[in-house]
Amino acid sequence: MKEKISAWYDKNYKKVLIVSALLILLSISYLAFFYYQNNDIIYKDVSLTGGTSITIHSQLSVSEAMSALSSKIKGIDVKSISDNSGIQTGLIINSQESPEIMIPIIEDYLGYKLTDENSSIEFTGSSLGGDFYNQLVKAVIFAFLLMAFVVFFVFGKSKLIKSYSLILTLLSARITFPISRIIGITAFVISAIVFIYALYISKTKTNYFYSSIVFLVFAVFYFIQPYYLIIPLAIFLFSLYSIVSIPSIAVIISAFADIALSLAVVDLFGMKMSSAGIVAFLMLIGYSVDTDILLTTRVLKRKSESVNKAIWGAFKTGSTMTLTSIIAVGVALIVVYNYNTILNQIFTILLIGLSFDLFNTWITNTSLIKLYAERNG
Numbered sequence: 001m002k003e004k005i006s007a008w009y010d011k012n013y014k015k016v017l018i019v020s021a022l023l024i025l026l027s028i029s030y031l032a033f034f035y036y037q038n039n040d041i042i043y044k045d046v047s048l049t050g051g052t053s054i055t056i057h058s059q060l061s062v063s064e065a066m067s068a069l070s071s072k073i074k075g076i077d078v079k080s081i082s083d084n085s086g087i088q089t090g091l092i093i094n095s096q097e098s099p100e101i102m103i104p105i106i107e108d109y110l111g112y113k114l115t116d117e118n119s120s121i122e123f124t125g126s127s128l129g130g131d132f133y134n135q136l137v138k139a140v141i142f143a144f145l146l147m148a149f150v151v152f153f154v155f156g157k158s159k160l161i162k163s164y165s166l167i168l169t170l171l172s173a174r175i176t177f178p179i180s181r182i183i184g185i186t187a188f189v190i191s192a193i194v195f196i197y198a199l200y201i202s203k204t205k206t207n208y209f210y211s212s213i214v215f216l217v218f219a220v221f222y223f224i225q226p227y228y229l230i231i232p233l234a235i236f237l238f239s240l241y242s243i244v245s246i247p248s249i250a251v252i253i254s255a256f257a258d259i260a261l262s263l264a265v266v267d268l269f270g271m272k273m274s275s276a277g278i279v280a281f282l283m284l285i286g287y288s289v290d291t292d293i294l295l296t297t298r299v300l301k302r303k304s305e306s307v308n309k310a311i312w313g314a315f316k317t318g319s320t321m322t323l324t325s326i327i328a329v330g331v332a333l334i335v336v337y338n339y340n341t342i343l344n345q346i347f348t349i350l351l352i353g354l355s356f357d358l359f360n361t362w363i364t365n366t367s368l369i370k371l372y373a374e375r376n377g
Contacts, residue, residue, distance in 0.1 A: 002107065014367065016363055024256075034251050034267050041263065042263070046096060046130065046273050050124050051096035052123050053121075054092070054102060055120045055121075056090055056091050056114065056228070057118050059090060065078045068109050069106070073093075076094070076095045077093075079094075079339075079340050081340045083338065099121055116276065142176045144255070145237065145305070146258075147255065148238065149165050151248050152241050158244055160211070161244050163194050163201075163350055164210075164240070165241075166191075167215060167220065170191050170238075172230055173187070174187060174222050176227070195214075198214075246372045247300060247372060250368035251365060253365070254357075254364050255360075258284060259285070261356045262281070265352050274294055276343075276348055283350060286348060287354060288360075288361075290321070294314050295362075296369055299311060315366075318362070326354045333348060
């Protein structure tokens, strides 16, 4: 059976890679369409848009509350809370309206006053929620850039290109986050040291020129800090990785596919993302990379083995790791599901992402690594 699978894979792995590419393109296309329709790539809850969340102790059904309040409160969302036995203990009513508007309407519907004993009220200002959302998005972008640099640092071969990548990654950190003066000076000094090292290992006038241009760009934009530069900077770095190191870009593509596919599914489900959901995507970046690095290291370092044997050995270890995580997250989701807390969203996103990680690691990344290994003997 193992030999049959190996023979089939040798014959069809390039075709399977086309399926992976189509899935990634389909998810990106859907996210682009979603952005066109909603002016964002996710549905945001009140913790990110600003608004009011009211929790009441009641056994009224969600459908009854929605039908009674939806015409009176704009953008209302109602969820139920249950205990361990599955018995409903309350309702959570979310809306972008202020508490002053929502409370009288809900009290009129319930027929009694909302107090500290029978309810809890949370309000987030729109500016605060928007700023928090922007910071979280920046954190995800920079985390992905930092992950990409670490992967390239491990698998890339050119020390000079690694130096360029480090300088530009520090620049992306500078223009993404407001940092203190001491940290800013420290990062600048590190970049200057890396620049001197790049000049030291440069062998030609062309390399001297490129090194000087990279540091000049860094020095100029380090103090101007234009946030719009982060996207072209990320595109440039990923293009550089793809040209210089195929194994590195294979890992990056696999991790990106995990996030893009998971995000598309979350949007299809209509899930309103909270700050916890975005944190889950940060966690997913870490989960996505470990098996990819295991696979790439096994194939590239163990040259005494055949490519298929190295892949199979990595698969047995890596799939066990991922399946164990899926089981643990799935059990945790079952335990907390009725409580309708932020853990529900974290575990749901991780479960979706880890499931896609099985496909992207052992189909997408494996096919790219096998193609690279065979072309390079």
